[in-house]
Amino acid sequence: MKYLTLTGYSNWKRAIIIRIITLSMFMKSISSCYAYVNSYATLSRSGISIRPKFAKRTRNSQTRLFSSIVDKNGQPRPPSTYEERYQQMISSSKLSLAPMMEYTDRHFRHLVRLVSSNTLLYTEMVASNAIVHERNDAMERKHDLTHEPTGLLKEQVEQDIEEYGYDMTYLRRFIGMGRLCTEGPSVLQLGGSDPQQLEEACQTVTQLTDRGYCDYTAINLNCGCPSPKVAGKGCFGAALMEDADLVKNLVTGMHNGANGEIPITVKCRIGTDKGYSFTKTGYEEVSDEEEYANLCRFIETVASSGVVTDFQVHARIAVLSKNFSPSDNRKVPKLKYDLVRRLVEDYPELSFSLNGGVNTLLDTKAELDRCENMAGVMIGRAWAANPWSFSMADSLLYGDNNENTIISTTSPNVVKPRNRLEVLKAFGQHADAEEELWDPVKIRRFLIKAVTPLFAGEPNGKKYRIALDEIARIPKKLKAQGKTLEGTPLISELIMNAAVDNIREEILLRTPEESFQRMIGGSSSSSRSDREILKDWQQDRKSQGETVLQATN
Numbered sequence: 001m002k003y004l005t006l007t008g009y010s011n012w013k014r015a016i017i018i019r020i021i022t023l024s025m026f027m028k029s030i031s032s033c034y035a036y037v038n039s040y041a042t043l044s045r046s047g048i049s050i051r052p053k054f055a056k057r058t059r060n061s062q063t064r065l066f067s068s069i070v071d072k073n074g075q076p077r078p079p080s081t082y083e084e085r086y087q088q089m090i091s092s093s094k095l096s097l098a099p100m101m102e103y104t105d106r107h108f109r110h111l112v113r114l115v116s117s118n119t120l121l122y123t124e125m126v127a128s129n130a131i132v133h134e135r136n137d138a139m140e141r142k143h144d145l146t147h148e149p150t151g152l153l154k155e156q157v158e159q160d161i162e163e164y165g166y167d168m169t170y171l172r173r174f175i176g177m178g179r180l181c182t183e184g185p186s187v188l189q190l191g192g193s194d195p196q197q198l199e200e201a202c203q204t205v206t207q208l209t210d211r212g213y214c215d216y217t218a219i220n221l222n223c224g225c226p227s228p229k230v231a232g233k234g235c236f237g238a239a240l241m242e243d244a245d246l247v248k249n250l251v252t253g254m255h256n257g258a259n260g261e262i263p264i265t266v267k268c269r270i271g272t273d274k275g276y277s278f279t280k281t282g283y284e285e286v287s288d289e290e291e292y293a294n295l296c297r298f299i300e301t302v303a304s305s306g307v308v309t310d311f312q313v314h315a316r317i318a319v320l321s322k323n324f325s326p327s328d329n330r331k332v333p334k335l336k337y338d339l340v341r342r343l344v345e346d347y348p349e350l351s352f353s354l355n356g357g358v359n360t361l362l363d364t365k366a367e368l369d370r371c372e373n374m375a376g377v378m379i380g381r382a383w384a385a386n387p388w389s390f391s392m393a394d395s396l397l398y399g400d401n402n403e404n405t406i407i408s409t410t411s412p413n414v415v416k417p418r419n420r421l422e423v424l425k426a427f428g429q430h431a432d433a434e435e436e437l438w439d440p441v442k443i444r445r446f447l448i449k450a451v452t453p454l455f456a457g458e459p460n461g462k463k464y465r466i467a468l469d470e471i472a473r474i475p476k477k478l479k480a481q482g483k484t485l486e487g488t489p490l491i492s493e494l495i496m497n498a499a500v501d502n503i504r505e506e507i508l509l510r511t512p513e514e515s516f517q518r519m520i521g522g523s524s525s526s527s528r529s530d531r532e533i534l535k536d537w538q539q540d541r542k543s544q545g546e547t548v549l550q551a552t553n
Contacts, residue, residue, distance in 0.1 A: 078182050078215050086263045089120065089217045089310065090375065092185035093353055094397045095364055095390070096120040096312070098380030099189045099222070099267070107450035109186065110178050110430050112383065114423045116393040117416050118400055120376070121186040125222050126174055128192030128201035135204050138166035153437055156211075164207055175205060176213040179433045187265065188214070191222040193236040193246065195253035202257025218310070219258060221251055223268040224355075226318035226329040238318035242274050244301035255307040266302055267312040267355070270295050270339050278319045283334065291317075292339050299343065303350060312378055313340045314355040330356075341371045351375040361390055362520070365397060386456040386533045388420060389519065391512035420454055421508040424499055427451055428492025435491055440475040444491065448472040451495060457533045460502045467498035 079085045097104060097112050099122040109121045149157045149169065160168045177183050188205060192198045198221070208214050225237030240247050247266065254264045271294050276282065302308050316333040324332065335357045343352050354371075355378035358364055364377040383390060394400040394416075417423040431447045448468045455461040471494045475485060489497075499508060510518075 092120040093376035096378040118398045128197045131201040187218045188216040189220040199253035199257035218263040244298045248305045265310040269318045312353040392516040431491045445472045463502040
């Protein structure tokens with residue numbers, strides 16, 4: 001399809017061109033779409049007015065997870081078509097869990113799903129070349145496995161090889177979902193700069209979906225990560241914003257790889273520091289109009305692919321000309337929410353979510369109220385630091401007050417927990433199932449890490465975390481002694497004991513409504529603010545010798 005330059009058109013004309021091109025995704029006819037656009041361009045240049053009355057995107061949908069998608073028996077089921085996935089994504093995008101390396105793995109996403117049945121979950125960024133190389137290596141190995149699976153895992157590996165010609169075990173560790181609970185609205189984020197690799201990566205995702213190992217609502221392209229390892233040596237992430245035509249080719253490849261069955265979205269920044277040497281004072285002199293024009297060109301070019309209509313925008317530029325860390329890129333460049341709000345108004349046929357600087361549920365609601373057609377707000381570090389602080393998200397943002405919301409389509413159905421004790425009980429089922437399938441020596445620390453911040457800011461929260469740390473060490477200690485976990489308590493029992501032994505019953509049984517009222521009312525002298533909890537969470541990461549990993553884009 002020939003590239004169409006949209007810069008010369010007014011806002012409403014750009015919108016209708018994008019709208020017509022987007023129809024090609026459903027018509028599956030690129031040539032037909034191009035003819036429509038050429039026809040429209042001819043009419044508009046001739047002075048013939050055909051301005052439409054747009055039905056702007058609104059946020060009044062109150063669809064609960066799976067509630068609008070049922071099988072022939074009236075039971076909830078995951079979406080199975082492009083249209084169903086797209087509707088689920090849009091309905092759930094008011095609040096998103098941002099992609100964070102080493103945090104938003106399947107275990108933490110499972111915890112978040114237990115806290116909120118509607119929030120849109122993002123995975124860690126997965127490099128497309130890692131997926132492709134692992135699949136190719138597994139195909140070459142075939143029966144020469146690098147591990148010795150047993151039980152259920154052995155049966156699954158044998159089926160993988162029989163049906164697809166390779167062992168999917170390693171890929172499942174960073175693409176797969178949990179065994180007991182479909183994640184509901186969730187997005188797999190990929191990173192890469194090679195259209196062919198991204199297409200093959202998406203093909204691999206569809207194969208794992210067919211095998212029942214995952215079922216993502218959408219696949220997202222990372223165009224926002226400013227890390228030197230990604231945007232520098234990797235030449236993807238935020239560096240892609242400097243080559244919109246390449247991004248257009250990348251999302252087209254992803255769409256083809258997913259057989260047009262999974263929506264493709266893009267997460268980006270408002271721009272980069274290309275063309276000047278970034279300084280705080282120098283950046284203040286950069287024209288907002290020039291910056292916005294560059295952002296519009298990027299959005300228009302990517303949207304003209306006919307593939308992407310949904311963008312998540314971090315309201316800062318990415319500084320790539322200096323050796324800035326992800327932390328620097330999160331703090332130093334100025335937030336410019338107004339540019340994202342302008343996108344919402346100027347491109348009514350596209351959807352935009354705001355990312356950057358929003359850390360609480362009330363702040364999220366305020367941003368959505370301020371810009372009523374904003375699709376949603378994306379939050380990362382605050383979720384990781386204190387997930388229970390978002391336990392009222394379903395009620396406040398989605399209008400979902402149903403305590404019987406089903407958050408799993410597996411048997412038995414998992415109903416949304418009413419307090420943190422029930423959250424731990426439900427998570428324990430997930431943890432037991434994971435350790436039954438995978439090696440506890442390798443997986444336990446990830447399971448424990450997911451529930452560690454559940455009582456952040458509460459009395460004896462530190463004692464609870466210390467108890468969890470001891471639980472995480474057990475498998476390795478026993479292995480060093482030549483022993484196994486046989487005869488020891490299940491991880492679910494150990495986690496429950498850690499909570500019951502250290503956290504007061506009143507806190508364990510406190511409902512989301514009660515917790516929220518205490519938070520906004522400051523009724524407990526021992527309770528600490530979200531800002532203090534977030535600060536301690538960052539400091540704790542540093543004290544353990546870890547990099548303070550931010551929402552990577």
